[in-house]
Amino acid sequence: MAAQARETDALVLNCTEHGESDVIVTLFCQDVGRLTAIAKGAKKSKRRFVNKLELFSFLHITYELKANRSLAFFADAELHTSFLRLRQNLELYSVASVIREFLLIGVRENEPDTHIFRLSLWALHSLDRQQPPMTILALFLIRFYDYVGYRPDLQTCAQCSSLITSEHRYSFDTASGRIVCSACNPHLKKGLPLSHGTIKMLRSAQDLPLERLHRLKISGSILHEAISLLQGYGNQLFQRDVVSWKIARKFLRR
Ligand SMILES: [Zn+2]
Structure with missing residues (x-):
């Protein structure tokens, strides 16, 4: 069965680079709690995720989660707020x-x-x-x-x-x-x-x-x-x- 796209608000808790072009993001989602999702191509083509995959960012995300899979596909993100000050002051x-x-x-x-x-x-x-x-x-x-x-x-x-x-x-x-x-x-x-x-x-x-x-x-x-x-x-x-x-x-x- 094809995965259904879902939308929710989420906070970025962690990001790690994966392979040459992907980023694995740990999110705290309003709808499912903790979610680990792969943002395909996020390292190379930054357009979709530019300035969004920063720690603490508050996003509205679209993702797909297949049954029996713990890793979701991170399809898209809109930025609510980046909490920029938190990254500028120690x-x-x-x-x-x-x-x-x-x-x-x-x-x-x-x-x-x-x-x-x-x-x-x-x-x-x-x-x-x-x-x-x-x-x-x-x-x-x-x-x-x-x-x-x-x-x-x-x-x-x-x-x-x-x-x-x-x-x-x-x-x-x-x-x-x-x-x-x-x-x-x-x-x-x-x-x-x-x-x-x-x-x-x-x-x-x-x-x-x-x-x-x-x-x-x-x-x-x-x-x-x-x-x-x-x-x-x-x-x-x-x-x-x-x-x-x-x-x-x-x-x-x-
Ligand atoms: Zn006592």
């Missing part, structure tokens, strides 16, 4: 790269996810508009973990189940994604220290509608704590090295 690039790596790890084939797709677009648009990059990264990650099924519990102590209040101090255990109170973990010897300000901010970030997420202002020690927590938790969850953290972290100044 801080924006490194933060967008952390996001890109998490999408490569967390988005699966044949598993469309509207929440993650909208969140990714929100984050890339926000970075492109030069909103504070590390804040955008922290907000992206707290929601991303939620959408992939690992929402950190920020309401109760993992050990004694008591509600988190201002009477105790708290730490975060990256292994369980849970908070532990100072009564259960004296002197907060284990885990990452977690202030009330950070807990409050992360809770808001979990529950605000996406359209209002940019209103959360995060800076100073709260941003540092949040990024350390989200990085540690992500490492634990996926057991994979997100290499872009190394450069991105350099932009988190004291």
Whole structure:
């Protein structure tokens, strides 16, 4: 049976050259989740794909996928936006790269996810508009973990189940994604220290509608704590090295 042409919106997550003239593109598609597609002749005849097969580009694509084949045929692309700034500024690039790596790890084939797709677009648009990059990264990650099924519990102590209040101090255990109170973990010897300000901010970030997420202002020690927590938790969850953290972290100044 002949493959049917399909259309969808998609983000470019990766590109590798294939043979003399082709390019293999990894996409995050709105309709099917992760998709690997071959752009025939893209290296030689750039007309069809000119300036479109760049990392982070937001496209409207036409592709064909045959039954029992994992590699799709990338027929055509229209550019929604190239997010040009993300490739011109090292801080924006490194933060967008952390996001890109998490999408490569967390988005699966044949598993469309509207929440993650909208969140990714929100984050890339926000970075492109030069909103504070590390804040955008922290907000992206707290929601991303939620959408992939690992929402950190920020309401109760993992050990004694008591509600988190201002009477105790708290730490975060990256292994369980849970908070532990100072009564259960004296002197907060284990885990990452977690202030009330950070807990409050992360809770808001979990529950605000996406359209209002940019209103959360995060800076100073709260941003540092949040990024350390989200990085540690992500490492634990996926057991994979997100290499872009190394450069991105350099932009988190004291
Ligand atoms: Zn406790």
